[in-house]
Amino acid sequence: MASHDKVHPNVHPETKKHKPTEAAHSDVLHPPPEDDPARKPKKSFPNTGWRRPIPSQKGGSYEDDFMHKPPYEWKSDGDLFKPKYYSECWCGNVAFEFHGDPVDAKHCHCKQCQHLHGAPFQWAVIFPKTSVRMVKNVDNSLHFFSTQRRKGFHDVPCKVSCDECRSPIFDEGRNTVLAYPSAFRFPDRKVPLDFQPTAHIFYSERVMEVPDGVPKWSGHKGESELMPELTTEKGTMPKYKGKPKEGQIDEPADDRPRIDREESH
Numbered sequence: 704m705a706s707h708d709k710v711h712p713n714v715h716p717e718t719k720k721h722k723p724t725e726a727a728h729s730d731v732l733h734p735p736p737e738d739d740p741a742r743k744p745k746k747s748f749p750n751t752g753w754r755r756p757i758p759s760q761k762g763g764s765y766e767d768d769f770m771h772k773p774p775y776e777w778k779s780d781g782d783l784f785k786p787k788y789y790s791e792c793w794c795g796n797v798a799f800e801f802h803g804d805p806v807d808a809k810h811c812h813c814k815q816c817q818h819l820h821g822a823p824f825q826w827a828v829i830f831p832k833t834s835v836r837m838v839k840n841v842d843n844s845l846h847f848f849s850t851q852r853r854k855g856f857h858d859v860p861c862k863v864s865c866d867e868c869r870s871p872i873f874d875e876g877r878n879t880v881l882a883y884p885s886a887f888r889f890p891d892r893k894v895p896l897d898f899q900p901t902a903h904i905f906y907s908e909r910v911m912e913v914p915d916g917v918p919k920w921s922g923h924k925g926e927s928e929l930m931p932e933l934t935t936e937k938g939t940m941p942k943y944k945g946k947p948k949e950g951q952i953d954e955p956a957d958d959r960p961r962i963d964r965e966e967s968h
Contacts (some may be wrong), residue, residue, distance in 0.1 A: 714855070731929040748831040751802050752779030757832055759859040769857060774835030774873075774880050775845075776798070784836060790886040791839075792865035792872055798839035799872065799882075805830050806879070809924065810913070813905035816912050819862065820871065823911035823940070827874070827881040827897050835873075835880045842867070850874075906930050911940040 718898040731860035759765070771777060786800035805828035837845070846866035849858035864871045874881040884898050900917055905910075907921040907930065914932050922925040 707837055707875050716788060718774070731918075737902045749803050749834060750783055751831075751833045752781050752783035753777065753833040754780050757878055762859045762877050764856070764858040766859075773832045773876060775837045776840075779836075784834075787837075789838075789888050790872060790882060791888065792844075792886065793870040794844075794868035796839070796841040796844035796867050797872060798837070800836050801830055801836040801840050801882070802836075803830075804895070805882070806902045808884075808898050810900045810903045810917075811895070811905055812903060812907075812909040812911075814907075816879055817908075817910065819850070824909065824913075826884055826886055826900065830880045832875070832880055833880060835882070903932075906932075909939060949956060 747915065755772075755774055755904065758769055782912060784802050787803060788801040788935050789798065790801070791798040797801075808826075808828045811825040811827065812823070817823060841883075844867045845862045846855065846869075847857040848855050848862045848864070852858055852864060860874060860876045862871060863873050870886065871883055871884060872886055882895065887898075889895065892896055902924040903913060903917055903919045904927075905922055906922050908921040912933050913919075918924075919930045919932050921930050
């Protein structure tokens with residue numbers, strides 16, 4: 704890329720802009736818009752045989768006997784729950800099955816996801832709570848962490864993992880579950896189309912730029928501004944140390960002879 708070239712957004716120039724609806728940082732892990740109890744879901748949740756209110760829909764820790772309700776151990780009325788996908792922690796002590804396909808799939812670049820996952824960004828798929836069921840919990844290995852209270856107990860929204868191997872499994876929200884596809888067992892290790900992200904969210908907080916052609920939102924998908932996927936901004940990866948034609952760099956090319964460059968330092 705020549706130093707005078709400009710990086711263009713990967714979105715249509717006539718795409719409508721949206722104003723951000725929340726601050727760049729929140730005191731809790733960012734739930735998806737589908738998890739907002741005040742909003743009606745864009746897609747109706749499938750009938751999987753759960754006849755009662757969605758557990759922990761109000762958030763917090765009020766739900767009695769939550770371990771025998773979705774998304775944990777529960778019985779489907781009429782056997783309407785039809786497992787399609789299976790996920791498991793690293794050691795195999797904890798496993799879940801999933802009905803149908805995810806509602807959406809996203810990459811999240813928020814600072815909290817970076818910190819909690821020890822990675823540049825998070826990959827998650829969204830399932831209705833009543834489309835998730837626990838099928839294995841050896842030695843009571845299920846572990847909960849409340850991102851709001853910063854304590855290890857069940858308080859929605861919370862993160863769910865294995866207490867033995869510590870591998871993350873999903874985030875439990877009020878209406879939905881944000882499951883991590885890395886824990887899923889796909890045939891031939893091929894990622895289904897419905898698991899492939901439709902957006903990068905909280906891209907304004909990124910530490911790594913991803914030129915994959917998927918829309919980049921500064922906050923939540925459809926509720927914030929669309930952003931360019933590549934910039935010359937310092938402090939984001941990847942920045943190549945080679946010549947400009949080999950990729951993006953922080954600074955314009957220095958065309959001086961090598962010996963002159965070395966003497967200047």
